[in-house]
Amino acid sequence: MEKPLILMTNDDGITAPGLRNLVRFISEIGDVVVVAPDSPQSGMGHAITINNTLYATKMTTVDEDGAKAEYSCSGTPADCVKLGLQELLERKPDICLSGINHGSNASINVIYSGTMSAAIEAGIEGIPAIGFSLCDYTWKADFSHAKEFVQNIVREALENGIPPGVVLNVNIPKLEKHEIKGIKICRQARANWKEKFDKRTSPMGKDYYWLTGEFELLDKGEDTDEWALANDYISVVPTQFDLTAHHSIQQLNSWDL
Amino acid sequence: MEKPLILMTNDDGITAPGLRNLVRFISEIGDVVVVAPDSPQSGMGHAITINNTLYATKMTTVDEDGAKAEYSCSGTPADCVKLGLQELLERKPDICLSGINHGSNASINVIYSGTMSAAIEAGIEGIPAIGFSLCDYTWKADFSHAKEFVQNIVREALENGIPPGVVLNVNIPKLEKHEIKGIKICRQARANWKEKFDKRTSPMGKDYYWLTGEFELLDKGEDTDEWALANDYISVVPTQFDLTAHHSIQQLNSWDL
Numbered sequence: 001m002e003k004p005l006i007l008m009t010n011d012d013g014i015t016a017p018g019l020r021n022l023v024r025f026i027s028e029i030g031d032v033v034v035v036a037p038d039s040p041q042s043g044m045g046h047a048i049t050i051n052n053t054l055y056a057t058k059m060t061t062v063d064e065d066g067a068k069a070e071y072s073c074s075g076t077p078a079d080c081v082k083l084g085l086q087e088l089l090e091r092k093p094d095i096c097l098s099g100i101n102h103g104s105n106a107s108i109n110v111i112y113s114g115t116m117s118a119a120i121e122a123g124i125e126g127i128p129a130i131g132f133s134l135c136d137y138t139w140k141a142d143f144s145h146a147k148e149f150v151q152n153i154v155r156e157a158l159e160n161g162i163p164p165g166v167v168l169n170v171n172i173p174k175l176e177k178h179e180i181k182g183i184k185i186c187r188q189a190r191a192n193w194k195e196k197f198d199k200r201t202s203p204m205g206k207d208y209y210w211l212t213g214e215f216e217l218l219d220k221g222e223d224t225d226e227w228a229l230a231n232d233y234i235s236v237v238p239t240q241f242d243l244t245a246h247h248s249i250q251q252l253n254s255w256d257l
Numbered sequence: 258m259e260k261p262l263i264l265m266t267n268d269d270g271i272t273a274p275g276l277r278n279l280v281r282f283i284s285e286i287g288d289v290v291v292v293a294p295d296s297p298q299s300g301m302g303h304a305i306t307i308n309n310t311l312y313a314t315k316m317t318t319v320d321e322d323g324a325k326a327e328y329s330c331s332g333t334p335a336d337c338v339k340l341g342l343q344e345l346l347e348r349k350p351d352i353c354l355s356g357i358n359h360g361s362n363a364s365i366n367v368i369y370s371g372t373m374s375a376a377i378e379a380g381i382e383g384i385p386a387i388g389f390s391l392c393d394y395t396w397k398a399d400f401s402h403a404k405e406f407v408q409n410i411v412r413e414a415l416e417n418g419i420p421p422g423v424v425l426n427v428n429i430p431k432l433e434k435h436e437i438k439g440i441k442i443c444r445q446a447r448a449n450w451k452e453k454f455d456k457r458t459s460p461m462g463k464d465y466y467w468l469t470g471e472f473e474l475l476d477k478g479e480d481t482d483e484w485a486l487a488n489d490y491i492s493v494v495p496t497q498f499d500l501t502a503h504h505s506i507q508q509l510n511s512w513d514l
Contacts, residue, residue, distance in 0.1 A: 045303030054466040183514040187501040209311040240502040244444040245495040257440040
């Protein structure tokens with residue numbers, strides 16, 4: 001049987017340990033082609049590059065992790081997927097994987113996530129797709145405990161297919177392997193970020209701000225991704241890009257428009 | 258009665274005619290405070306600025322359109338909303354309006370839209386929010402036919418409230434006023450962009466790409482935004498930021514994880 005062809009990207013950049021680990025884990029399953037940003041793109045959401053040129057440079061130095069080919073791209077994660085699918089891969093991939101992100105993309109973070117935007121872009125183009133994130137923001141994060149879980153999820157996705165119009169948002173708690181209790185299919189917890197802007201004055205006398213904030217969980221449901229992570233489970237949220245709030249169409253039809 | 262306080266932003270930049278028209282339309286309804294990007298941000302999706310500084314400059318020259326105050330911000334549309342809510346407005350606004358965008362944000366375009374990301378950011382923070390877009394990409398687009406419809410939608414939203422967890426995505430066809438048949442509440446049409454990369458070689462011999470593409474509608478439903486626009490209606494899609502595909506949780510639970 002032909003090995004599956006796997007398009008891989010991320011939003012922390014092509015040199016990020018989370019991506020290097022994912023390449024190593026997944027090279028055991030299929031032929032991996034990496035198309036990843038040449039610099040960190042965290043917080044980029046679903047940005048695409050429409051008023052600027054895009055570069056993709058074939059790398060020869062990073063393939064020791066087992067990828068068939070790797071390209072470093074000047075664009076966003078969504079750009080990487082578009083360019084990979086249209087220009088760089090020789091055929092339609094069997095699956096697209098994004099990550100492993102350094103930091104959680106659970107709950108409302110999915111909206112700001114470059115990692116998930118890449119997976120969603122692939123989903124829009126009809127490719128099964130999964131975004132992986134580890135709940136550890138540090139560059140030196142330990143990904144080793146994730147290996148078997150990640151491989152298992154990818155194998156199941158290749159075997160069963162992912163429902164059309166859906167991509168998976170997988171978050172992995174920062175734990176030892178034996179501490180992880182299993183994998184839970186969840187819904188996205190309601191939450192937001194309580195912003196705090198750190199206001200400063202430049203040496204030239206101009207005010208500026210740093211965006212900082214605190215995560216505020218608004219949802220105690222035991223079927224949520226935040227609950228799963230807090231209780232030592234890996235969370236899997238089926239995530240869709242039909243944003244229609246179907247349940248409120250009727251209510252809006254009562255407006256006098 | 259106190260006049261409603263209205264936070265206004267966009268993604269085409271603070272000088273864009275679409276925003277200037279929206280300020281004029283809405284100053285008749287409430288007190289408008291503009292916090293808008295200092296340069297065009299189209300295609301920015303839900304990007305936020307986390308590794309860079311943010312500036313907000315109070316403008317004194319653009320208020321002839323009727324705004325109470327205007328700030329030009331170095332960030333993305335989502336940044337503008339965060340900064341406006343936290344630092345620049347004296348109280349929580351009654352509604353947040355984004356646009357009027359130069360170009361459609363119907364169907365899958367909602368995913369890439371900076372206009373809608375601003376509205377969604379306000380929605381996440383519990384503020385009723387609406388994004389407006391005109392199906393005309395040109396800078397010289399005529400917005401005059403939109404005035405009464407936009408005012409009507411904003412008045413109804415202020416009166417009835419918008420369901421929690423929902424923001425409105427309003428798209429306006431490029432027509433004469435008398436040609437518009439009315440306003441339809443719709444679902445987001447299934448569609449994608451068929452990318453075509455225009456590959457070129459720089460004077461220095463390096464290959465680069467321009468992202469171009471063609472919109473591909475995959476959905477003939479007469480309850481969709483694309484159908485409404487093609488049939489001379491203004492489309493209103495209730496749009497949510499809970500991305501969970503609730504209907505596929507059961508199916509995923511059959512996986513061997």
